[in-house]
Structures are given as C-alpha cells and as structure tokens.
Amino acid sequence: MTHESINQSLQVKPSAVAVGFFDGVHKGHQAVIQKAKEKADELGIQSAVMTFDPHPSVVLKKGKINAHYITPLEEKEQVLASMGIDYMFVVKFDKSLAQLSPQEFVDSFFVGLGVQHVVAGFDFTFGHKGKGTMEILPELSHGRFTQSVIAKVEKEEDKISSTRIRQVLDEGRVEEAKTLLGRPYSIKGKVIEGDKRGRTIGFHTANMEIDHDYYLPKIGVYAVRVIHQGTSYPAMANLGVKPTFEGDREPNVEVHIFDFDEDLYDQMIVVEFHLMVREEKRFSGVEELKGQLVDDEAQIRHFFSDR
Numbered sequence: 258m259t260h261e262s263i264n265q266s267l268q269v270k271p272s273a274v275a276v277g278f279f280d281g282v283h284k285g286h287q288a289v290i291q292k293a294k295e296k297a298d299e300l301g302i303q304s305a306v307m308t309f310d311p312h313p314s315v316v317l318k319k320g321k322i323n324a325h326y327i328t329p330l331e332e333k334e335q336v337l338a339s340m341g342i343d344y345m346f347v348v349k350f351d352k353s354l355a356q357l358s359p360q361e362f363v364d365s366f367f368v369g370l371g372v373q374h375v376v377a378g379f380d381f382t383f384g385h386k387g388k389g390t391m392e393i394l395p396e397l398s399h400g401r402f403t404q405s406v407i408a409k410v411e412k413e414e415d416k417i418s419s420t421r422i423r424q425v426l427d428e429g430r431v432e433e434a435k436t437l438l439g440r441p442y443s444i445k446g447k448v449i450e451g452d453k454r455g456r457t458i459g460f461h462t463a464n465m466e467i468d469h470d471y472y473l474p475k476i477g478v479y480a481v482r483v484i485h486q487g488t489s490y491p492a493m494a495n496l497g498v499k500p501t502f503e504g505d506r507e508p509n510v511e512v513h514i515f516d517f518d519e520d521l522y523d524q525m526i527v528v529e530f531h532l533m534v535r536e537e538k539r540f541s542g543v544e545e546l547k548g549q550l551v552d553d554e555a556q557i558r559h560f561f562s563d564r
Contacts, residue, residue, distance in 0.1 A: 258338040260345045272305040272344060273297040273374035274367070277381055278419075279308050281327035282336045284439045285378065285410035285417040290340060292405055293376040297343075302373055305344035306337050307366065313350050325472040327422055327438075332445060346370065359389025363397045375404045412437060429475035429533035441482070441529035444471050444510065448521040451511060460550050462495075462511040463521045465528065476508060478534045480557040483514050484527040490514045491561040493553055494528060497537035513550075515558065532560055 275293035279286045290306055297304035312324040328336060330347070337345055348354065348366060357365065362384045367375055375394065383389040389397065391406045398404065409416045417437050425433045426442065434442045444467055451464035463483075467473075476497040483492045492514040498507070512528060534553055540546040 258334065258342055258345060260334055260347065269305075269344060269370060270303045271371045271373050272303040273300060273376065274305040274307050274344075274346070274370075274372050275376045276307040276383075277377055278312065279306065279328075279333065280312070280419040281422050281438055282333060283327075283417055283419065283422060283437050284412070287340070287439060288410050289376055289378050289407045290337070290342065292407055293374070294341060296374045296376065296405065300373060303343040304341070305346060305372075306342050307346040307348060308333065309348050309350040311350060313355070316350055316352060316355060324470070326470050327419060327426075327442070327472050329468055329470040332443075356385055359384030359393070360397050362389060363394070367398070368401050373402050375402060376407065377404075378407050379409055423472055426472065426474040429477055429479075429536075431474055431479065431530040432532055434474075435531070441531060442474065443484075443527050443529045444468075444473070445525065445527045446510070448524055448526060450522065459547065460513045460554075461518075462513045463526065465510040465512070465526070467510055473508060474530060475533065475536075477536045478553055479530050480532040480534060480560045481512060482529040482531065483512055484529065485521065485524065489529075490517055491557070492517075492528075493534070493550075493557045494530070495537065513554070515554070532557075 273293045273296040275290040277286065277289060279290075282290070293306070294304040308330075310330055312326070315324050326333075334345055346366075354362075366372075375398075377391055379391065381391055391404065394404050411417065415421060422434050422437050422442075425431075425437070431442050444465070446465040446467045448463045449466045451462065473496060477495075479494045479496065481492050481494040483490045492512045494510055494512045496508060496510050498509075510528060512526075534556055540549065
C-alpha cells in the first residue's frame with residue numbers, strides 16, 4: 258500500500274476512496290472501506306482511504322491539546338494494508354483546511370486527486386464548520402464522481418464507534434473492544450531496558466517503549482499475546498505505574514512471556530490485549546507481590562488453555 262501525504266504535485270491513479278478519520282478501523286469503518294474496495298474492483302481502478310492527521314480536535318481546541326488514538330497513523334496504515342487497500346491519503350488537518358468551504362474541499366481533495374467514487378459513513382461531514390454532508394455531496398460533485406453512503410453499523414443496538422471503544426477500554430473490557438474492532442486491541446513498541454526488578458522475583462519481563470499517541474486501556478494486569486517476528490506467545494502484562502515501588506509514575510507496559518527466554522532488548526513487539534485479570538494495586542512487600550503474580554500467571558495460563 259502507498260502512503261501519500263497530500264500536496265499540490267501529487268500524481269495518483271484514479272481511485273474509489275473511503276473518507277473519514279477511521280480511528281480504530283473498527284467494524285463500522287471496515288464496512289465503509291470494504292465498499293470502496295468493492296467499487297474500485299467494479300470500476301477497475303485503485304482503492305484508497307483518505308484520512309486526516311492530527312485529529313481535528315487538536316487543531317480546533319475542543320478541550321484537548323494532544324489526542325490519543327486507538328490506532329496511531331502507522332498502525333492504521335498497517336491495518337489498511339492488511340485489508341488490501343492500494344493508497345492511504347493523509348490530509349494534514351490544520352486551520353487553513355478547517356476554513357475551506359465544502360465546495361473547496363471537494364474540488365481540492367476529491368476532484369484534485371482524480372477520485373471517481375467517494376464512500377463515507379452517514380455522519381461524515383467536511384468543510385468549514387462541518388457544513389458539507391453526504392446528503393449535499395452529489396450537488397457539490399457536479400457529476401464529476403459518484404458516491405455511496407454507508408448506514409451506521411450496530412452491535413447490540415448501539416452504534417459501533419471509536420468513542421464507544423474508548424469507553425470500554427477505559428473500563429478494561431478489552432474482550433468487548435475486540436468484538437467491536439474485529440481484532441484484539443493492540444499496541445506496538447520497542448523493548449527497552451527496565452529496572453530488572455522482575456528477575457529478582459522470578460518473573461523476567463520485557464519493558465515496552467510506547468508511542469504517547471496510543472489510547473491505553475485501564476491500568477491493570479492483563480492476559481495478552483505477544484507477537485514477535487510473526488510468532489504469537491501467551492503472556493501476562495502489567496499496564497500501570499507499579500505502585501509497590503517508588504519512582505514510577507508514568508504508565509508503562511511490561512510483559513512476562515510464558516516459557517520464553519530469548520533476549521528481546523531493542524526489538525519491536527506487538528502486545529494484544531485479551532482479558533483484564535485485575536486492577537493494579539499496592540502490595541505490602543515483594544513476597545506478597547510474588548504470590549499475586551503466581552496466581553495471575555495460573556489464571557492467565559488457564560484462560561489461554563481453552564483458546
């Protein structure tokens with residue numbers, strides 16, 4: 258898949274494009290993207306996804322300074338590539354973009370890129386103050402491209418949305434997040450040198466350097482799978498600040514991979530979250546902590562033994 262940042266000299270082949278922010282690339286998003294891919298195949302043209310960076314809330318200052326994403330841009334690109342999409346267009350969202358009229362947006366980003374078909378969700382808006390809607394897009398296209406609107410995708414009568422996924426992550430309900438996403442919620446990062454405390458109590462751990470853009474689930478202990486060089490390993494993960502010890506206040510992730518003794522230092526791993534086992538808590542000492550970790554491992558091994 259080709260990743261293109263939008264600029265005036267960009268030359269691309271005609272495409273059917275799914276447009277939206279698509280944070281999480283969840284099942285609702287997948288319905289929009291799959292429609293664009295089907296239309297591209299039907300028309301014999303390229304399939305594309307048009308997304309935005311950063312999130313509009315960062316630029317429009319709606320109570321946020323930094324945004325955290327279920328799928329940061331690099332991970333979003335990987336998910337789209339796995340879906341067989343040819344192009345990912347990344348439109349820089351800034352104040353000048355926010356000031357474009359709906360017609361200017363259409364002329365610049367649909368017509369200007371040779372788009373022949375636009376697919377978006379029923380609630381997609383564009384242009385100044387979101388005045389452009391899918392309802393008026395046929396009028397703005399002036400016959401230069403066609404369009405499809407995808408109705409909301411529901412699960413148990415609630416709209417599948419990035420907001421809903423963030424809510425279940427806030428509660429540690431990662432198994433529900435998996436249902437909404439169509440895949441396990443995951444984070445990717447490099448293994449870095451830690452404080453080596455785990456070795457002293459029989460639980461060798463890999464500490465992850467995590468991109469600050471990630472929207473992290475609730476602090477706690479999780480049953481996870483660690484993906485390293487294409488192989489998946491069952492593991493336990495602590496997401497938190499390790500309150501039993503002093504000095505750690507920024508949330509971090511450390512994983513103990515079962516029956517694994519390779520050195521992962523400075524290598525990239527992916528951690529898939531499958532079940533929250535318990536909340537993080539402070540222990541009276543190392544022995545109490547070690548006893549709890551033994552219990553956690555037994556519970557997580559049993560969880561994975563049935564899967």
